[in-house]
Amino acid sequence: MKPLKTGAGPRTVVLTGSSLTIGELVAVSRQDLPVDIGPESMEAIGRSRHMVDLWGRSGKVIYGVTTGFGEMVQWLIPPDCETELQENLIRSHAANVGDAFPREVVRGVLLLRLNCLSKGYSGVRVETVKTLLGMLNEKVHPQIPELGSVGASGDLSPLAHAALVACGEWFAEYKGEVLPGSEALHRARIRKLDLGYKEGLALINGTSVMSAVGALLIHDADTLIKTAEIAAALAAEVLHASTKPFDEIGHAVKPHPGQMASARNMRTLLAGSRLTRSQEEIEKALEPSLNGSVTQVDAALQNAYTLRCVPQVMGAIRDAVEYARRAIEIEMNSATDNPLIFPEEADVFHGGNFHGQTVAIPLDTLAIALTQVGVISERRLDRMLDKNHNEGLPPFLVPGPAGLFCGFAGVQYTATSLVAENRTLCMPASIQSIPSNGGNQDIVSMGLIAARKASRILKHAEYILAIELLAACQAADIRGTSNLSPAGQAAYESVREYVPTLKKDRAMSTDISKIAEIIRLRRIVTDVEETTGPLA
Template sequence: MNKVVIDGHHLTIQDVVNVARNGYYVELSDDAKLRVEKARALVDKFVQDERVEYGITTGFGKFAEVVISKEDAKRLQRNLIVSHACAVGDEFDTEIVRAIMLLRANALSKGHSGVRLSTLQTLIDMLNKGVHPVIYEKGSLGASGDLAPLSHMVLVMIGEGEAYYQGERLSGEEALKRAGLEKVELVEKEGLALINGTQVMTAIGALAVYDAINLAKASDIIASMTVEALRGITDAYYHRVHEVRPQIGQLKCSRNLLRILEGSSLTTRQGELRVQDAYTLRCIPQIHGASKDAIEYVKRVIEIEINSATDNPLIFEDEMRVISGGNFHGQPVALAMDFLGIAVSELANVSERRIERLVNYQLNDLPAFLTKKGGLNSGFMIAQYSAASLVSENKVLAHPASVDSIPSSANQEDHVSMGTTAARKARSIIYNVSRVLGIEYLAAAQAIDFRGDFKLGRGTEVAYKLIRKEIEHLDEDRVMYIDINKASRLVDSGTLVKEVEDKIGEIE
């Protein structure tokens, strides 16, 4: 059985993908179990001693000064969940829900949250048995964490709300029953521990950065095909050009291009056909490379966040202390997600300009709009329109969410991150980029077909054969969205990158 063992410290982005998309089983490590039990024992002691501690024996937010009696402490936790389940909009995809559940379980397993081991195990059991809460996308300010959407997750744990189980949408109580699970009666601190954190924005972010890495690699492959189709000059990728400006992503991209294009008979050298290419060909390492560097920064932020305790207050059992802080504030993730959206947008921005160079007969020596019988056939004319539309939409989506803040909880929470909005926008941008790259992939293959007798590069040959196995050359106009979806699926599924890497080794 494929599984991921969580302990709050060693979860990777690949682990998140494996659980969210590939259905890996999740187990809690023995060390984590011990830490969780110790933290819970301290919470129980403070409750017994009737100590005034935020979120344990007090209200929440602006109600932090309201002391809650021992008799009302359990009711407080349930009230917290039902009152905070205020998310709206579309439902998160199942993969996002699974990632949210995994990340919340991993954060709780650090032993700084004070939940009972049985409560944590219920969350893990739900994940393993496929009880997927209905969680709506909108309603989080990104501080205090992702309160509203996470409350929808916890509703199911207490037998409320709704969940999907074996493809059927059910009440939370019925979904648990069918899966053979008991609902949880929350006790002191548990409600807050389950919803106060950055796990929604981080779950979206973890999958988004994984997909962005794939798109950055695919961009290098597809751009290389366009370079061949347009008889591009490879001198611009020469290693010494990039060593005198040693930006890491730029160096990686230049190496990628030369490896992918190695052995091609279609590429040219400086002065053979022209002295230099337009920026969208000549500056691929500089443009793609900058996005690679940005994605790498985001990856580091997410790797830290998925193994962090982000609720409040935090339990430090070894010091017998409960400290109220601000780790729930999503600013690190918010900035990173805005940066990711901008970085990935640029991959589509330059891709669309390469599409224009492929279809515009005034900029190349190919048939207009890549069709032999122009006028009767429109060829790739409107495919470029679609790419332009997606790129323009990305410009709107790339406006940073993190520069906005709106006070909440009677101004107690007077600066918020909007990190979940930033993450959702980045995810939408990634979808759009995959479609633009799919269109370029189609157009580059079509253009290469017009070059007659040729030898493709080691990497581009693999990419060309892959798309031609799925989609035939466009001789006469046909329904284009089918081809676009097929090509884009080869891009966003990782199939294109995997096939090329199997031939030439890992793309940086």
């Protein structure tokens, strides 16, 4: 691990190009932690830049230095066009459309571009890196439209908008005001760039945008999964579910890491509950009915899958998140530029490290996994609302006479709609390649589309879990909250701090949004973990 500078002020994340973590990216993106670049990285940047200057002035044929770009690589460019060539590239490629990315994403983008350049293989000047570093630390945030990246030569178009701001063009947000890039830099006392050999290409050729969105998404997915297991445990309590399916003995013989972790969490969350049933209690209740003839009984030996198979389903989701996490963390610390400069070997690598397929496929997988969080949650919601399956609770958890009151009937439509919408968003982006650039980019990743879709799915899943939690808390009010497990009690109180018990029908849109927000802010997980200790 690289060092974190400490002192009287906030800690500083020091970039080396090889050890940046998702947690550090989140801290820089959301908490504005300052960033610096380690001295060894600065030396490496200087060495590769020295080679680029030598080769550029001598007229060595290097892609993007003395050639055109993309399909126009066959046009050789004289060395004295170095600045014009690079500026034309970023101006022409700043063509994204739509709403601007949120501030936290932009900060993540700048951080990842800096980390890539810090590896010392991109051939940029130290001054160029310092300009980007100044933008990040002084909070000059380029306005980057969301739509337009195909994720092949990296996120060319969105990164071009960021590069333009570094050159004093386009627009940036600074201290809450959107300004022309030149004015934002002036107010922040940052000198604008005049691009040299390869620098325009190095600033926009990489996967920094899809990776930034993906890193923030994975961090939030960790919170979502723990919240989903808390919701599942609370639903299991109010539905008098059996605790047997979570025993370690059964999961040890199917030892997928995610499944083992989820089962362990369910045992922790349900410990001390007086609402759930042990296997022994269920068997004891059923045995008198074994009277020598076929007999139908009211109680069931096993629960429905949405209660019984929580570890198997949530475990698979956990493992999918880990797959995406590994891919994103490697990509965050990779050289994603082209060409790459290796000064010790005096070599130029013309390749394709900019390609986003290594990110796109994991993020498409993550989209499927996060959709399944909502699928299983909505089905548990249905069991709590359906009088035929909810163990004696009132239909739709109505707060008064059924028929006169509707209870949770309306909010179920919202959960069902969001599940359906998430399913439509699961169509993989990573298989949607459309050739472009005169056939040069004939296989593209659409990685940023995958990242944006997965982010939408996560937000929808937060709403679905919010609805399940509200229903489970309503059911707990009916059952008696004193019978909840300590973890269930903590979850109940966390929800009730923001939304009161439903005592008569009311509009619940605001209630759902409040709980979705505290899910997002990790407050329910934090409140529960104060009781249980850290969950897996």
